[in-house]
Amino acid sequence: MGAIPKGQEELVAAFREGKIGALARAISRVEEGREExxxxxxxxxxxxxxxxxxGITGPPGAGKSTLAAxxxxxxSEEGRRTALLAVDPSSEVTGGALLGDRIRMASALESDGVFVRSMASRGSLGGLGQAVGAAADxxxxxxxxxxxxxxxGVGQAETDVASQADLVVVVLHPRSGDGIQAMKAGLLETxxxxxxxxSDTQGAEATARDLEGALDLVQDASSRPPVLCCSALDGGGMGEVLGALESLRENLxxxxxLEDRRMARSLxxxxCMVGDGLRRRAWAEGGLEARTRRLLDEGVLSDRAAGExxxxxxxxxxxVPS
Amino acid sequence: MGAIPKGQEELVAAFREGKIGALARAISRVEEGREExxxxxxxxxxxxxxxxxxGITGPPGAGKSTLAAxxxxxxSEEGRRTALLAVDPSSEVTGGALLGDRIRMASALESDGVFVRSMASRGSLGGLGQAVGAAADxxxxxxxxxxxxxxxGVGQAETDVASQADLVVVVLHPRSGDGIQAMKAGLLETxxxxxxxxSDTQGAEATARDLEGALDLVQDASSRPPVLCCSALDGGGMGEVLGALESLRENLxxxxxLEDRRMARSLxxxxCMVGDGLRRRAWAEGGLEARTRRLLDEGVLSDRAAGExxxxxxxxxxxVPS
Incomplete structure (x- = not known):
């Protein structure tokens, strides 16, 4: 533990007294990406x-929000205090606001004692992975x-967020081909x-069997992830899902x-933070813009110049540093 | 023009003969991000x-696809050959497939002679800005x-794509607050x-006036972008929109x-390509992972280590290079 940063004594005190508003403010500080x-x-x-x-991930429309809820x-009902960090890079545009169904879901959850927070990466010092990891801390x-x-379900952000979880649950829709697409997108590896x-939809069982078959082709049956059907909306199969998570945790x-995973999470x-920082700052601060301009002025094609x-x-x- | 790359003679010949399949294949090569x-x-x-x-940009639900169509x-009706590149990073997960309404819209447009292509950034050598710029080339x-x-409408991707246009049209929904949010997100600057x-929705005119008022606060009235109302779905106001674009082009x-903008586009x-390359490769190839590991092993907090x-x-x- 470091010294209490100047000007944040009040925030730190309120946080330690367990005031939820202080947690929300601390997350905002992280999200805004201020040095402090x-x-x-x-x-x-x-x-x-x-x-x-x-971590809850999967293609759009698979029901991730419903499962998370x-x-x-x-x-919560088991007495475990639960926080839900809903990561939505598109909310950068709406200023972090939750939309439609999510608002209704969030307020229902909050009345059940769940802390719900929407996160975007805007302004973050170190990309979404860093911001989410810090908020989870x-x-x-x-x-x-x-x-x-x-x-x-939008690419790199997905991967960065999943990297901050102890365990990752991938949710799929029982749509023909969803599993194969998820596999192509590298979603199943995580x-x-x-x-x-x-699971009340036609084809859920068949999709599950297809997935198991496909996974058996690439992974040892003993090490491949379990595949379950559930209906997050009406609670069907949720007991099995909770049990499976419990077993996975025990094994870890x-x-x-688990220690290895947490080290991997820090890395x-x-x-994420180094990569994002380089992406945003190396161009100007590292002198790369000037070098590129010189090449473009010489008539080199943009992509060639960038490659060099x-x-x-x-x-x-x-x-090697001297 | 360089020499025809080996193994691509057929593709180059078909492209020059104006075969649309060759264009589609060339865009795929760019999108896959192969060195060739x-x-x-x-x-x-x-x-x-x-x-x-x-460029067509704006928050989710504003009607960007409808306007683009x-x-x-x-x-097309004026005899100008038109291509529509629909950039959707989330289609990485669905393998680049267009979903629902977009499929129907795409096939209607294609029968009108418009070339429609969905693009994701997956596998791209240089991020979305590079891939889209190259596809547009x-x-x-x-x-x-x-x-x-x-x-x-998802953050960085939005900015990268907009940077590849000669002119950027920002589309807003006449929802109270949409304009203010767009301003906060930096969308209006582009x-x-x-x-x-x-514009058939209640409040469209009021939203337009609010926007003009807000823009007048931060920009000179003579240099601020024009604000128009339209209804892309039924064609209302589209004549004015086309006229406004024409004037903007003439001024440019x-x-x-225009030359300055095209240089800025290359830059x-x-x-985009340098930043994306650094983000993906500097960690391992630049030895940054090894340096971070050493710091973490010494017990430094992940974010501190990353910062250093x-x-x-x-x-x-x-x-300065020696």
Whole structure:
């Protein structure tokens, strides 16, 4: 724990007294990406052995929000304090506002005692992976037992967010081909548990069997993720889902794999922050813009120029410091 | 023009004969981000003085697809060959497939002679800005007069795509607060023309007036973008929209501003490619992962470690080459 950062004594005190408004404000600091957020994190961070982070991912329309809400509600009823971080990069445009169904779902959850927070990456110091990882740290430090990280299914953001979870649940729609598409998109590689949602829909069982078959082709049957059907909306199969998560957690904790995952999580978060920082700052601060301009002025095609500047920059970074 | 890249003679010949399948294949090469795509671009690239690139951007639900379709149809009817590049990062998950309404709209447009292509960034060598810029180059070289770049409203991707247009149209819903949110998200700064769509909805005129008032606060009235109301779905006000675009183009061409914009476009494309390349490759190839691991092993907090590694990398890049 670091010294309490100047001007944040009040926030730190309110946070430690367990005032939920202080948690919300601390997350905002992280999300806004102010430099001071780092010292705040160092001050507030505590070991989170008793806080599980569960990532929920999958293609649009698979029912991720509904599943996240069902899990949050079930854990709350068991007396486990639950936070739901809903990551939606598109909300950058709407200023972080939740829309339509999500608003209704969020207010229902909040009245069940779940802390719900929408997150975008706008202004973040270190990309979405860093911001979400930091927000989850704050929730853990605040005393939550469960943190759900729900994503929206848009590429890199998805991967960055999933990298901050202890376990990743991939949700699919029982639509013909959804599983194959998810596999092509690399979504299944990150899955610890696969759910075919909307099990009341025709074809759910068949989709699950197809998935198992496809996974057996590429993975050892003993190591491939379990595939379950559920209906998050009406609760069907949710008991099995909760049980499967429990077993996965036990396996992770027993073998020491959890420690490895948490180290990987720190690395992924740092990678996200370094990569995002380079993407945003190297162009001007690293002198790459000037180098590119020179090449363009000489008539080199934009992509060629960029390629040369990129390779030069990578070579320079790799030089052993003297 | 470079030499025809090996193994691509057939593709280049078919492209030059005007076979649309060859254009589609060339765009796929660019999108897949294979190294060979660069030489293909150098071979196929031609001056595109007679091809305009119009970016369509705005928050989700504002009617961007409908507006893009209306513009594409109007230009086609004038005999201007039109291509529509619909950029949807979330289609990475669905494997690039267009969904629902978009499929129907695309097939209707194609029967009107419009070339429609959905693009995701997956696998791209240089991020979405580079891929879209390159695809637009290919369309220009193929002989299209109009290229529409339609985005989905998700943060960085939006900015990168807009940077590849000659002119950017921002579409807003006449929803109270949409304009203010768009302003907060920095969307208006990129606008050459602002459209309040769904002008049949109550409040469209009021939204337009609010926008003008807000813009007058921050910009000189003579330099701020025009604000129009339209209804892309039933064609209301589209004549004015087309006229406004025409005037904007004339102003751009006359003052020499177009050349500046096209240089800025090349720079933005290079920036996108260099930034994306650094984000993906510097971690491992630049030795940054190893440096971060050392710090984490010493017990440094993930974000602190990342901050140190990032600053070190920026300093190293900025060193004047010997």
């Amino acid at each position: 957020a780092f010292s705040l994190l160092e001050t507030l961070q505590a070991p989170d052995a008793d806080c599980w982070r569960t 069902a899990l949050a509600r079930a854990w 704050l929730c853990a430090s605040f005393g939550f037992h469960e943190v759900l990280l729900e994503t929206v 899955a610890d548990l696969l759910l075919v949602n909307k 904790s027993e073998g020491g794999a 992924a978060r740092a990678q 500047v990129l390779e030069g920059a990578l070579a320079r970074l790799a030089e | 795509a660069f030489s293909l671009l150098e071979t196929l690239q031609a001056p595109d003085a007679d091809c305009w690139r119009t 209306a513009l594409a149809r109007a230009w 290919l369309c220009a070289s193929f002989g299209f007069h109009e290229v529409l770049l339609e985005t989905v 606008a050459d023309l602002l459209l309040v769509n769904k 061409s006359e003052g020499g501003a 933005a494309r290079a920036q 590694v990032l600053e070190g990398a920026l300093a190293r890049l900025a060193e």
